[in-house]
Amino acid sequence: xxxxxxxxxxxxxxxxxxxxxxxxxxxxxxxxxxxxxxxxxxxxxxxxxxxxxxxxxxxxxxxxxxxxxxxxxxxxxxxxxxxxxxxxxxxxxxxxxxxxxxxxxxxxxxxxxxxxxxxxxxxxxxxxxxxxxxxxxxxxxxxxxxxxxxxxxxxxxxxxxxxxxxxxxxxxxxxxxxxxxxxxxxxxxxxxxxxxxxxxxxxxxxxxxxxxxxxxxxxxxxxxxxxxxxxxxxxxxxxxxxxxxxxxxxxxxxxxxxxxxxxxxxxxxxxxxxxxxxxxxxxxxxxxxxxxxxxxxxxxxxxxxxxxxxxxxxxxxxxxxxxxxxxxxxxxxxxxxxxxxxxxxxxxxxxxxxxxxxxxxxxxxxxxxxxxxxxxxxxxxxxxxxxxxxxxxxxxxxxxxxxxxxxxxxxxxxxxxxxxxxxxxxxxxxxxxxxxxxxxxxxxxxxxxxxxxxxxxxxxxxxxxxxxxxxxxxxxxxxxxxxxxxxxxxxxxxx
Amino acid sequence: xxxxxxxxxxxxxxxxxxxxxxxxxxxxxxxxxxxxxxxxxxxxxxxxxxxxxxxxxxxxxxxxxxxxxxxxxxxxxxxxxxxxxxxxxxxxxxxxxxxxxxxxxxxxxxxxxxxxxxxxxxxxxxxxxxxxxxxxxxxx
Numbered sequence: 001x002x003x004x005x006x007x008x009x010x011x012x013x014x015x016x017x018x019x020x021x022x023x024x025x026x027x028x029x030x031x032x033x034x035x036x037x038x039x040x041x042x043x044x045x046x047x048x049x050x051x052x053x054x055x056x057x058x059x060x061x062x063x064x065x066x067x068x069x070x071x072x073x074x075x076x077x078x079x080x081x082x083x084x085x086x087x088x089x090x091x092x093x094x095x096x097x098x099x100x101x102x103x104x105x106x107x108x109x110x111x112x113x114x115x116x117x118x119x120x121x122x123x124x125x126x127x128x129x130x131x132x133x134x135x136x137x138x139x140x141x142x143x144x145x146x147x148x149x150x151x152x153x154x155x156x157x158x159x160x161x162x163x164x165x166x167x168x169x170x171x172x173x174x175x176x177x178x179x180x181x182x183x184x185x186x187x188x189x190x191x192x193x194x195x196x197x198x199x200x201x202x203x204x205x206x207x208x209x210x211x212x213x214x215x216x217x218x219x220x221x222x223x224x225x226x227x228x229x230x231x232x233x234x235x236x237x238x239x240x241x242x243x244x245x246x247x248x249x250x251x252x253x254x255x256x257x258x259x260x261x262x263x264x265x266x267x268x269x270x271x272x273x274x275x276x277x278x279x280x281x282x283x284x285x286x287x288x289x290x291x292x293x294x295x296x297x298x299x300x301x302x303x304x305x306x307x308x309x310x311x312x313x314x315x316x317x318x319x320x321x322x323x324x325x326x327x328x329x330x331x332x333x334x335x336x337x338x339x340x341x342x343x344x345x346x347x348x349x350x351x352x353x354x355x356x357x358x359x360x361x362x363x364x365x366x367x368x369x370x371x372x373x374x375x376x377x378x379x380x381x382x383x384x385x386x387x388x389x390x391x392x393x394x395x396x397x398x399x400x401x402x403x404x405x406x407x408x409x410x411x412x413x414x415x416x417x418x419x420x421x422x423x424x425x426x427x428x429x430x431x432x433x434x435x436x437x438x439x440x441x442x443x444x445x446x447x448x449x450x451x452x453x454x455x456x457x458x459x460x461x462x463x464x465x466x467x468x469x470x471x472x473x474x475x476x477x478x479x480x481x482x483x484x485x486x487x488x489x490x491x492x493x494x495x
Numbered sequence: 496x497x498x499x500x501x502x503x504x505x506x507x508x509x510x511x512x513x514x515x516x517x518x519x520x521x522x523x524x525x526x527x528x529x530x531x532x533x534x535x536x537x538x539x540x541x542x543x544x545x546x547x548x549x550x551x552x553x554x555x556x557x558x559x560x561x562x563x564x565x566x567x568x569x570x571x572x573x574x575x576x577x578x579x580x581x582x583x584x585x586x587x588x589x590x591x592x593x594x595x596x597x598x599x600x601x602x603x604x605x606x607x608x609x610x611x612x613x614x615x616x617x618x619x620x621x622x623x624x625x626x627x628x629x630x631x632x633x634x635x
Contacts, residue, residue: 047621163541167505170535174512177528186524189515218560219553221591387591392613394564394587395580398571399621408572415568419561426550427501445527 003125006354010362015058019359022062023366027374029063030070031381033080034217034389037067037269038326038432039209043393045202045333046400053337053349057356060333062363064326065117068269068305069367072109072298073378076102077229085269085305088277092290092297097229099293103376106231107240108295109302110371112251115244116303117364119255120262120310125357127263127311129346132318136343140451141465143319145474146265147444150321152478154266155433156485164429165485172437173444175199182442183449194409202332203401203410204417204438208431209329210397211418217390228382237372247299253280254300258307265315266436268324269305276304310360317341317353320443325432328439336404502542509539559590577614584610 009015029040041063048056071082075090076097089109096105138146151173155165178189179198190196244251254276261272280300281290290297312323313330320341322328334341339349346353401414421431455464465471512532516525563586570579588606 161545163538163545167535167538167542170531170538174528174531174535177531181524184524188520188524188528214564215557215560218587218591219557221556223553385593387587388609390560390591391584391587394567395583395613395617398567398580399576399617402571402576411568411571415564419564423552426552428550448527 003354003358006351007358009054009351009355010058010359015055015355015359016362018055018059019062019363019366020370022059023066023363023370024374026063026066027070027073027367027371028381030067030082031073031378032384032389033074033078033082033382034213034386035082035393036209036213037064037071037083037085038329039213039393040067041326041329042202042205042209042332043396043400045205045329045336046403048333049336049403053339054352054355056337057330057333057352058359058363060330061356061360062366064330065306065309065360065363066367066370068309068326069110069113069117069302069371072113072302073106073375074382076105076109077231077378078227078382083269085273085308086301087270088273088301089298089305091277091301092292092294093301094229095291095293096295096298100230101235101293102229102231104235104240104295105298106375107235107237107372108244108298110368110375111241111244112254112299112303113306113371114364114368115251116255116258116305116307117309117367118361120259120307121357121360121364122310123259123263124310124313124360128314128317128357131314132343132346135318138319138470140447140454141468142470142474144444144447144451144465145471145478146315146319146321147440147447149474149478150265150315150440151433151436151444152266153264153481154268154325154436156481157267157271160489161428162482162485162489164427165433166482168424168429168431168433169437172434172439173441174437175204175434176438176441177445182446194412197405197407197409199413199417199438200404200410201439202336202404203414205329205332205435206397206401207414207417208421208435210393211415212422212425212431214390214394214397215419215422217386217393221386221390228379231376231379243295244299247296249283250280250296250299251303253283254303255307258304259311261304262308262311262323263314265321265323266325268312268326269308272304272308273301276300306364313357317345318343321440322436325435328432328436331439502539505539505542509536512536556591560587563587563590577618580617581610581614584613 026040029035030037041060044060044063048059051059068083068085071086072089072093074080074082075086076093079090079094081087081090093105093109096102151169152166155169156162176199178195179187181188187196257276257279258272261267261275277297277300280296281287284290284296286294308324312327315321315323316327316331318341320331322331331341339345339352397414398411401411402408404410421434425431451464452461455461458464466475509532513536516528516532520528563583567579567583570582585606588610
């Protein structure tokens, strides 16, 4: 099997060092209440520029895995999820910590994350090559709708207001058109020389995720009073492992739902965690205990958000459509190394991709071990002063952005986008649909234009894009998710 | 910030975008943007039907920070990355302080030291280890 061939390459001293470093930094960054995994990975991308593609990807993959798990630490001990993916974890995890079971809770986090993560990566290994082959059968119209689907799903599920979410996505699409028209080469919306090259994906990523966070930290500087709970009892790790493995229902529901949510374009850790939590509660014998410190809640949520990681790369690697917001960031990482997802990824860049995927398995092990050790000593992480974090992120953002194309224009664009995004988020707009819009915009437009060409000589534009089984399925999912979004919006207002 | 302001701003923006893409661009070049701006306009109108929810921004604590950010970017080209970052770090750490008692001089030296340490780590990690280029101005 292909994936076995490249396993050896993961075990070089350099790569192992990267795995260790990436996991360590990832858990710490994930644990910091002020940083999200999406942002941390985004900030790191420019710095991998000078590495070999496989090494850079190994580092990013390790960080992605670790931050999603590390966020559990602050979710438990501070009741501030380190990442949106840990929102569901905090529901019971924090209560457990308050009751003195912090150690147990953290054990369950990492053990469940490990199990979920391994399952997720296995899905990635076995599903990606066949899906890549399947994607060869997708024409421009299918690819167009898949791109639209990615934006629609995240716009309708992630935001509190469907309209705002879709507006974000649309603005992202619009931003992606700045610069040269892909087919005609003519310029669009280039008002100043700074905009000539368009908005680079990573510039957008860093600006839209990191800068609002900086401003947010400064804005709330005087009101943040964080109380860090104690690690708690001295449960042995082995005891926790035995208990955790025995919770098959929670683990299965968590992992399975995590995988499904991961594969769905756009839907990420937050949705995975919450859905798994809800469903586990529904099927649990002790429903009433959920919210009062029920370990199954933690187990389900954490296995789900790590099971999501691997599969979120499946649509990314085969169709260029990210399966989650952080996968979207990884796309930036791939592109910056000149690796273009799609059917021939496994032909032209076989070695890099398989080394990367294989490293994810090892990353789960690192995450488990380092996580278990670190969570015991993690109190200090959450006591790092906000202003240090704020300026640290700012400087890294500037640093990283500049190093992409050695351009100060990029830094300027990044900051302007960030400041606007900050104010927009105050008005209820989310950055994620915007980012997906910027990333998927070129894919949507390219396929739209190609489809238009084909349609003109064939059946006509509307027919071309709306007929065919796959097209109909995709369009229906889009419409359904918009409808569902509006429906739950109306429901929550009445209730 | 009132929600109505958002609605107004968004409607104004969508109008401007419509004009930009329909009036100033040619049909073929701006085809995709035109479709998008129409969609934006539709949703901007839909937004008017959403309930109002006022949002608060703590402008006061934020302003000094914003100022530092703006000045920082300006200085990048002039003073170079490491010097500007050092100054940015120092300013933020001075402006945003917890109220602690103690020796004033010691605190000042403490802050300068941390800022220097921060920039030193940056240099080691990125300048030497990862070999990343930085905006170099007149200084460093």
